[in-house]
Amino acid sequence: MLRPVLAWAVHFYTALGLACAAGIAVLILHWHERSIQWSFLLMVLATLIDATDGTLARAVRVKEVLPNFDGRRLDDLVDFLTYVFLPLLLLYRADLLPEGTEAVLLAPLFAAGYGFSQVEAKTADGYFLGFPSYWNLVAFYLLALRLPSWCNLAILVGLALLTFVPLRYLYPSMKGRLNWWTNFLAVPWTVLLLASLLLLDDNRRSDYGFTAWSYWLAVGSLFFPLWYLGASWWVSLRQARKQAQASVSSQSQLV
Numbered sequence: 001m002l003r004p005v006l007a008w009a010v011h012f013y014t015a016l017g018l019a020c021a022a023g024i025a026v027l028i029l030h031w032h033e034r035s036i037q038w039s040f041l042l043m044v045l046a047t048l049i050d051a052t053d054g055t056l057a058r059a060v061r062v063k064e065v066l067p068n069f070d071g072r073r074l075d076d077l078v079d080f081l082t083y084v085f086l087p088l089l090l091l092y093r094a095d096l097l098p099e100g101t102e103a104v105l106l107a108p109l110f111a112a113g114y115g116f117s118q119v120e121a122k123t124a125d126g127y128f129l130g131f132p133s134y135w136n137l138v139a140f141y142l143l144a145l146r147l148p149s150w151c152n153l154a155i156l157v158g159l160a161l162l163t164f165v166p167l168r169y170l171y172p173s174m175k176g177r178l179n180w181w182t183n184f185l186a187v188p189w190t191v192l193l194l195a196s197l198l199l200l201d202d203n204r205r206s207d208y209g210f211t212a213w214s215y216w217l218a219v220g221s222l223f224f225p226l227w228y229l230g231a232s233w234w235v236s237l238r239q240a241r242k243q244a245q246a247s248v249s250s251q252s253q254l255v
Contacts, residue, residue, distance in 0.1 A: 006060045008066070011071050013053055014071060014075055015074060015078070025086060028086070028090055033209070036143060043087065044194065047082070050078065079116075080133075083134065083136050084109065087139035096142055096152045097149055098149045108135055112163070115132070115163050123168060126171050126179075127168035127170065128168070128171055131159055137225065138155070143208050145219070167233065170182055170231055178235065186224065189223070196218045199211055199214040200214055
C-alpha cells in the first residue's frame with residue numbers, strides 16, 4: 001500500500017508547479033511593485049521542482065506503480081506554463097518591446113509549441129535538439145539588463161528561430177563531462193540569480209526594481225548562459241565535423 005501513496009505523492013509534488021503557475025498569473029494580472037520579484041521567485045521554485053521530480057519518480061518507479069497516469073504529460077504542462085507562457089506574458093506586461101511590435105511574442109510562443117511537440121526533442125545521445133524553451137531565463141535577463149527595446153525584439157526573434165535549427169544543446173541531467181561542469185557552474189549562478197532577485201527595490205519602478213547591486217549581480221550571472229550556449233554550439237560544431245568526415249570517408253571508399 002505504501003508504493004501507490006509514494007507514487008501519488010511524487011505526482012502531487014510535480015503538480016505543485018501548477019500552484020506556482022497560478023501564483024505567477026495572479027501577480028501578472030494584479031500588477032503591482034512586487035509582481036516581477038515574486039513572479040521570478042515562483043519561477044525559480046517551479047524550476048527546482050522540475051529539476052528534482054524526475055529523480056523522485058525514478059526512485060519510486062511511478063510508471064510501474066501507476067501505469068495509467070502519465071507524469072510526463074503533467075510535467076510538460078507545468079513546464080509550458082512556467083518556462084514559456086507566463087514568462088512571455090510577463091514580458092508583454094512589462095512593455096519591453098517597441099510600440100506596435102507586441103505580436104512578435106507569438107514567435108517564441110509558437111516556437112515553444114513546436115519544440116514541446118517534437119517526438120525527437122531530445123537526441124539519442126542525450127542532448128536537446130533545437131533551442132530549449134528557457135524563456136523564463138530570457139525574460140529575466142531582458143528585464144534585468146534594460147537593453148534597448150529593438151535589441152529585446154531581435155533576441156526574442158533570434159532565439160525563437162534557433163528552436164527550428166537542429167543544433168544540440170546540453171541536457172544537464174544527463175551524464176557527461178560538459179553536463180558535470182554545467183551542474184557545477186549552476187550552483188554559483190543560482191546564488192547570484194537569487195541574490196539579484198532578493199535585492200530588488202519596490203521604489204525603482206522605472207528600472208523594474210533592479211538596483212545597482214541587483215543589476216550587476218545579474219550581469220555577473222551571465223557567465224552561465226554564455227557557458228551553456230558556447231558549450232552547446234561547440235558540441236554541435238564537433239558533431240557536424242564528424243558527420244562531414246564520415247561523409248568524405250564513405251565517398252572515398254565508393255571511389
